[in-house]
Amino acid sequence: MIALGAGIAALSGAGAGIGIGLATAKAVEAIARQPEAESKISKNLILGCALAEATAIYGLVVAILILFLS
Secondary structure (H helix, E strand, O other), X not given: OHHHHHHHHHOHHHXXXXXXXXXXXXXXXXXXXXXXHHHHHHHHHHHHHXXXXXXXXXXXXXXXXXXXXX
């Protein structure tokens, strides 16, 4: 049961990967449509990717804590 909980917690990495992929695709599309706004789009993309990665890292930490502290 502990391993199942840790596996579910680790799935947050997959969600973050999908989210970053979608965000990158939309950013590239937006830059292709409006190249003069590239700097603003890039700043928002980097911020969003950082937040998504933080979520994945939190999930990984929770999974590790579940495995080793239970």
